[in-house]
Amino acid sequence: MKLYVTASILALSIGTSASAQDAFQLGQITLFTNQTAISTARTGASVDVVESSDLNKAADIRLVDYLASLPGVSATTAGGVGGTGTLRVRGLGGQYLAVRIDGLDVTDASQTQTLFDWGTLTLSNVSRIELLKGSQSAAYGANAVGGVINITTLGASKEGTSGAASLEFGSFGTVQTALSLGLKADRLELALGINGLRTDGFSSLAVGTEADGAQSGQLTFAASYQVADDLKIGLSTSIKSSDSEYDPQFYADPTLSFSIPRGDGATFDERAVAKERGVRIFAELQTGAVRHEFSVSRFFSQRDFLGTETRLIEDYPPPNFTAVVVGNYTAGDGNFESQRDAVDYSGEWAVSESTQINFGAQWKREGFGATESVITTVPPAFTILNTSQDVTLGAVFGEVLYAPNEDVDLAFALRRDDHSVFGGKTTGRFGLAWRLREDIILRSSFSTGFRAPSLYELYSQTYGNPALQPENSRSFELGLEKRYGESGFVKATIFATEVSNRIDYDFNTNTYQQALGKTNLKGLELSGRAALSETVSFFGNYTLTDAISANGTALVRVPRHDLQLGVSADFSTRLSGQVSLNYVKDRFDGWQGAPVAVPDYTVVNLGMAYDLSDSVEAYFRVENLFNEQYQSVQNYNSSGRAAYFGVRASF
Numbered sequence: 001m002k003l004y005v006t007a008s009i010l011a012l013s014i015g016t017s018a019s020a021q022d023a024f025q026l027g028q029i030t031l032f033t034n035q036t037a038i039s040t041a042r043t044g045a046s047v048d049v050v051e052s053s054d055l056n057k058a059a060d061i062r063l064v065d066y067l068a069s070l071p072g073v074s075a076t077t078a079g080g081v082g083g084t085g086t087l088r089v090r091g092l093g094g095q096y097l098a099v100r101i102d103g104l105d106v107t108d109a110s111q112t113q114t115l116f117d118w119g120t121l122t123l124s125n126v127s128r129i130e131l132l133k134g135s136q137s138a139a140y141g142a143n144a145v146g147g148v149i150n151i152t153t154l155g156a157s158k159e160g161t162s163g164a165a166s167l168e169f170g171s172f173g174t175v176q177t178a179l180s181l182g183l184k185a186d187r188l189e190l191a192l193g194i195n196g197l198r199t200d201g202f203s204s205l206a207v208g209t210e211a212d213g214a215q216s217g218q219l220t221f222a223a224s225y226q227v228a229d230d231l232k233i234g235l236s237t238s239i240k241s242s243d244s245e246y247d248p249q250f251y252a253d254p255t256l257s258f259s260i261p262r263g264d265g266a267t268f269d270e271r272a273v274a275k276e277r278g279v280r281i282f283a284e285l286q287t288g289a290v291r292h293e294f295s296v297s298r299f300f301s302q303r304d305f306l307g308t309e310t311r312l313i314e315d316y317p318p319p320n321f322t323a324v325v326v327g328n329y330t331a332g333d334g335n336f337e338s339q340r341d342a343v344d345y346s347g348e349w350a351v352s353e354s355t356q357i358n359f360g361a362q363w364k365r366e367g368f369g370a371t372e373s374v375i376t377t378v379p380p381a382f383t384i385l386n387t388s389q390d391v392t393l394g395a396v397f398g399e400v401l402y403a404p405n406e407d408v409d410l411a412f413a414l415r416r417d418d419h420s421v422f423g424g425k426t427t428g429r430f431g432l433a434w435r436l437r438e439d440i441i442l443r444s445s446f447s448t449g450f451r452a453p454s455l456y457e458l459y460s461q462t463y464g465n466p467a468l469q470p471e472n473s474r475s476f477e478l479g480l481e482k483r484y485g486e487s488g489f490v491k492a493t494i495f496a497t498e499v500s501n502r503i504d505y506d507f508n509t510n511t512y513q514q515a516l517g518k519t520n521l522k523g524l525e526l527s528g529r530a531a532l533s534e535t536v537s538f539f540g541n542y543t544l545t546d547a548i549s550a551n552g553t554a555l556v557r558v559p560r561h562d563l564q565l566g567v568s569a570d571f572s573t574r575l576s577g578q579v580s581l582n583y584v585k586d587r588f589d590g591w592q593g594a595p596v597a598v599p600d601y602t603v604v605n606l607g608m609a610y611d612l613s614d615s616v617e618a619y620f621r622v623e624n625l626f627n628e629q630y631q632s633v634q635n636y637n638s639s640g641r642a643a644y645f646g647v648r649a650s651f
Helices: 002-015 063-067 455-459
Strands: 046-051 073-077 085-089 097-101 126-133 147-153 160-170 174-184 188-202 212-228 231-246 270-287 290-315 323-350 355-377 380-405 408-419 423-437 440-451 471-484 488-500 503-506 511-514 518-531 536-548 561-570 575-585 587-589 596-598 601-611 616-623 642-650
Touching: 063 073, 063 085, 063 126, 355 455, 380 455
Parallel strands: 097 147
Antiparallel strands: 046 126, 073 085, 126 147, 160 174, 160 642, 174 188, 188 212, 212 231, 231 270, 270 290, 290 323, 323 355, 355 380, 380 408, 408 423, 423 440, 440 471, 471 488, 488 518, 503 511, 518 536, 536 561, 561 575, 575 601, 587 596, 601 616, 616 642
């Protein structure tokens, strides 16, 4: 009730504000909120659009850290670059988020939950990001309960040839490079992107002393050709590899005793070597008032976890912590592979000026293979378990966009999914955008969604549970936006999501189990931007999130209070800067047992840029300016003060 009162007060204050403000423009387009491109002023969903110009001002290396600065979004990372990175939207973690890069689904079906690991993805060569908040299952199917993140890489920016390049050096022996090339001709478009990162890092584990380094590289390529006025074909590909040192969660648990020294040459370090390969081929066809798009895609991922060759002495297993000499080993935790093949069709039918119908169908197959190492005590040894499983999913969907007048837009969507294990599931979504005045927008949406258990949750021979059933969800949001001129705004949104049959890991049975009852997440988002002068702007957002599990405890790693404040300034025609502050309060964490409170923290970042010419810019940025000692994941380090210098150019 307090959330509704707060929103009502804000709505009243906005509604009575001076009407002399400049009218807002409907120019910004969102490509993915509905099944067709639409102005952000005409969608009932909450959507944040980030352009490359915004990313250039950021003081972050990893994209996950930048995304955490958006309203309703938080992130946790186990260490530095290369450590596992998890994004949460309105309290819902990575398993509830659909992630697309250039139209390709890049979530990994071999993870413990089907999700995307943000640990090594940087800001390099990213052109645009759209974050859709709230359940999008009616458009994107299972696992889109929390939202959808669509990332577009740099392409051809002008007729002829174009490109951009950057080089950066900084703390922890970090070197980062990026190059993008584009060609736009009469009917042909080509885009190539290459980026690489290497860092010596710092110890992921808070009690560790040995640095955990990482290196990664990514190549993206896109091409399209306008065969005829009504036919366009194209493809996009992505190749990514990484090699990261990490400290396992097992060693981070302070309740475990390691009084017995580990064997000769032993360390806490292990390596995760990963590669991803994806390709999407599409065709766009216009037939009268209907636009069709066909696509086929394949995404493959492989993760190998390698341990240091050593004599391993473990205090294992709980609760007695008996010392067990396991012996020499070279392969640590296992190998995991997944592959996703998909065929998609979508259509857009412009029925009239006020009505559009979108429709489509999808088929996909997901498979995974796992080789897991399990320590046994009698006899002391590693036991190797092999698993291989796949599932198929089919879906049909439809959406109606209707504008009864120039001030109101309505969206109705319905989707039917058929899962080879769980059978049929129907989800829906309703959205409203009502422009109360030229500069005030009321938004609301209600939607249902579901998350199917991951292949690992179902079939892992060590921790899986084949009796699991899909999670179900209901989401609601109500928001009000007041716009000032071209870039100023104030937004307030209340949100609520209810998840039933939530799947979580049970430490008593050491398997995944279904929680009886409902998990509830509700909260308030406030955000805004204002020009303090012609050269200085203020921006900020605040998110209040109550995330309570079915047993009444707080969900771990979800901050109740998350505040972002910042100021950007143009000191001259060439020199600009930005400073931002992030305050996180009231979080709980815990690997086993009841959640425990963890310390609040405040982190300040700084960025400066100087135009050497019209096409070359030098920049300097500092992460954690005041060297705050904090942990976003319990018992894992975060970066202290770190400085980076770079040059970027466009041509």
